[in-house]
Amino acid sequence: MLLLGVPLPAVASETLPGPAISPPTAAAPPEDGQWTMPAKNYASTRYSELAEINEDNVKNLEVAFTFSTGVNKGQEAAPLVVGSTMYIVTPFPNFVYALDLAKPGAPMKWKYEPTPDLAAQGVACCDVVNRGAAFSDGRLFFNTLDGHTIALDANTGKPIWNAHLGNINIGETITMAPLVVKGKVLVGNSGGEMGVRGWVKALDAGDGHLIWTAFATGPDEDVLIGSDFKPYYDGDKGKDLGVTTWPPDAWKIGGGNMWGWISYDPDLDLIFHGTGNPGPWNPDLRPGDNKWTAGIFARDPDTGAAKWFYQWTPHDLHDYDGINEQILLDMNWRGKPRKVLVRPERNGYIYILDRTTGEVLSATPYGPVNSSRGVDLKTGRLIVNPDKQTGTGKVVRNICPTASGLKDWQPSAFSPKTGLLYIPHNNLCMDEEGVEVNYIAGTPYVGMNVRMVPGPGGNRGAFTAWDIAAERPAWSIKENFPVWSGAVVTAGNVVFYGTMEGWFKAVSAKTGALLWQFKTSSGIIGQPITYRGPDGHQYVAILSGVGGWAGAIASGDLDPRDATAALGFANAMKDLKTATTAGGTLYVFRLR
Numbered sequence: 001m002l003l004l005g006v007p008l009p010a011v012a013s014e015t016l017p018g019p020a021i022s023p024p025t026a027a028a029p030p031e032d033g034q035w036t037m038p039a040k041n042y043a044s045t046r047y048s049e050l051a052e053i054n055e056d057n058v059k060n061l062e063v064a065f066t067f068s069t070g071v072n073k074g075q076e077a078a079p080l081v082v083g084s085t086m087y088i089v090t091p092f093p094n095f096v097y098a099l100d101l102a103k104p105g106a107p108m109k110w111k112y113e114p115t116p117d118l119a120a121q122g123v124a125c126c127d128v129v130n131r132g133a134a135f136s137d138g139r140l141f142f143n144t145l146d147g148h149t150i151a152l153d154a155n156t157g158k159p160i161w162n163a164h165l166g167n168i169n170i171g172e173t174i175t176m177a178p179l180v181v182k183g184k185v186l187v188g189n190s191g192g193e194m195g196v197r198g199w200v201k202a203l204d205a206g207d208g209h210l211i212w213t214a215f216a217t218g219p220d221e222d223v224l225i226g227s228d229f230k231p232y233y234d235g236d237k238g239k240d241l242g243v244t245t246w247p248p249d250a251w252k253i254g255g256g257n258m259w260g261w262i263s264y265d266p267d268l269d270l271i272f273h274g275t276g277n278p279g280p281w282n283p284d285l286r287p288g289d290n291k292w293t294a295g296i297f298a299r300d301p302d303t304g305a306a307k308w309f310y311q312w313t314p315h316d317l318h319d320y321d322g323i324n325e326q327i328l329l330d331m332n333w334r335g336k337p338r339k340v341l342v343r344p345e346r347n348g349y350i351y352i353l354d355r356t357t358g359e360v361l362s363a364t365p366y367g368p369v370n371s372s373r374g375v376d377l378k379t380g381r382l383i384v385n386p387d388k389q390t391g392t393g394k395v396v397r398n399i400c401p402t403a404s405g406l407k408d409w410q411p412s413a414f415s416p417k418t419g420l421l422y423i424p425h426n427n428l429c430m431d432e433e434g435v436e437v438n439y440i441a442g443t444p445y446v447g448m449n450v451r452m453v454p455g456p457g458g459n460r461g462a463f464t465a466w467d468i469a470a471e472r473p474a475w476s477i478k479e480n481f482p483v484w485s486g487a488v489v490t491a492g493n494v495v496f497y498g499t500m501e502g503w504f505k506a507v508s509a510k511t512g513a514l515l516w517q518f519k520t521s522s523g524i525i526g527q528p529i530t531y532r533g534p535d536g537h538q539y540v541a542i543l544s545g546v547g548g549w550a551g552a553i554a555s556g557d558l559d560p561r562d563a564t565a566a567l568g569f570a571n572a573m574k575d576l577k578t579a580t581t582a583g584g585t586l587y588v589f590r591l592r
């Protein structure tokens with residue numbers, strides 16, 4: 001694999017004997033055939049032990065049923081399956097459907113229409129997406145674009161409570177999928193491109209009342225940094241760094257939004273969540289490390305108290321949000337058993353962190369990276385490439401990865417059978433020019449002109465199997481467009497993912513060989529899942545419907561002649577509109 005100027009690391013762990021890499025059982029309990037949260041389990045493996053569909057017979061998959069969501073915007077949600085019911089959440093206006101899997105054709109059991117404020121569509125940065133719901137204890141929890149968290153009775157679809165958390169008038173939206181931990185619904189806001197201050201909130205699953213709020217910027221008190229906070233690196237130690245690492249008051253409009261993924265380790269009783277990019281993008285307008293943006297927190301789920309923090313990208317120069325998925329694994333590292341957290345990060349590195357302390361054990365590029373030159377494992381600090389330093393009035397060309405990262409929110413999957421992490425990702429580079437910008441509430445606060453282009457080799461995406469122990473790729477598949485869908489891997493050694501042309505693909509978990517593909521009606525940016533149906537057989541489900549940031553040119557019908565459309569992403573996706581059109585359909589497959 002070509003890694004721009006970055007040599008592949010020495011293979012350290014090949015010589016080490018050691019137990020296989022696997023998620024902790026408490027965070028990834030044995031298979032029950034259901035899919036109750038988008039990441040499958042608290043360890044976020046997106047791995048299913050179901051093995052009826054395998055490498056040999058996957059070629060016999062056929063459509064079991066389809067369902068139109070009635071919304072033609074980017075479909076990013078993971079369908080959920082609880083008992084004999086499937087639940088799906090659509091993009092704005094965030095309809096929720098329950099489908100009866102026990103009946104032929106899976107007819108609708110109920111539909112819930114939350115009627116979110118229309119104006120929310122105008123302040124969402126990257127299409128009007130929703131990444132899914134979470135099921136717990138008879139209830140379905142989901143977020144609406146206009147900033148509400150809603151609990152529904154999963155049997156009837158009747159609302160139980162509705163908490164208004166976000167204010168669209170300042171550009172605040174919610175697109176993430178909530179996670180339910182110990183009777184608390186964890187939710188984060190979006191708005192990093194509008195000067196919205198990021199937070200994560202915990203709501204009581206019973207009645208929706210607010211239990212705690214942890215901000216991503218500001219005084220320690222607001223960030224829930226207290227006596228329990230023990231960051232591993234000196235650069236994260238000190239009082240009120242969420243204020244002092246910013247120009248005066250800039251932290252109040254500094255972003256750090258948590259619009260991605262949360263994992264939970266029941267043994268350590270810690271949740272792990274990232275923080276988004278600092279705002280505005282133009283770094284000259286916010287000298288300093290801009291704590292606690294573009295990093296990761298470990299917190300006590302009951303109180304929100306921060307335990308440790310690590311900053312992937314201090315003083316971010318390129319919109320490298322730090323909100324990707326974190327996979328919790330136990331493995332032998334340099335001869336010692338370690339509880340780790342694996343993060344394929346937007347800045348281009350796969351990090352292996354000790355999840356008890358936040359120590360970085362390894363940080364290896366998984367594709368072309370020239371915006372930085374590695375990570376100093378002594379200080380934990382990203383080594384920025386001065387040639388790619390952006391600023392006001394400066395045009396910097398050929399920065400890799402782009403603002404959308406080597407990988408954006410699209411979640412990877414881990415198989416304990418292969419020890420490989422299956423990573424859907426991008427291969428794009430960009431030109432950037434910092435410009436002045438003033439903060440006006442509820443309007444874009446970016447300060448950067450961006451133009452994206454295909455990365456080295458010309459393929460704009462890749463699907464890479466990463467050998468975690470060996471710190472190198474096992475295999476990689478080139479895709480024409482960014483791979484903006486999630487992945488799922490099974491004990492049948494089959495990995496599923498989708499392409500923006502609309503192909504739903506099954507490849508061998510061991511070799512990456514294409515085993516089966518089906519062309520859906522629109523580009524795929526959703527999260528595939530697999531489950532055991534009421535008939536005892538294994539099914540695979542995916543939402544098709546192009547959109548998100550990468551697909552905004554198609555779902556938003558943008559003009560391909562405008563190189564700046566979709567914050568410069570459209571320039572790299574001019575031909576997407578000739579490859580697919582907007583859609584919104586659920587596809588479910590089973591063996592013939």
Ligand SMILES: O=C(O)c1cc(C(=O)O)c2c(n1)C(=O)C(=O)c1cc(C(=O)O)[nH]c1-2
Pocket residue numbers: 076125126127129174175176189190191192193255257259276277319321403404408409547548549550
């Ligand atoms: O900083 C933020 O608040 C924020 C929010 C979102 C979002 O809510 O979808 C995205 C981003 N940033 C972002 O940087 C990004 O690349 C992105 C891609 C997508 C998508 O759905 O395709 N959303 C977002």
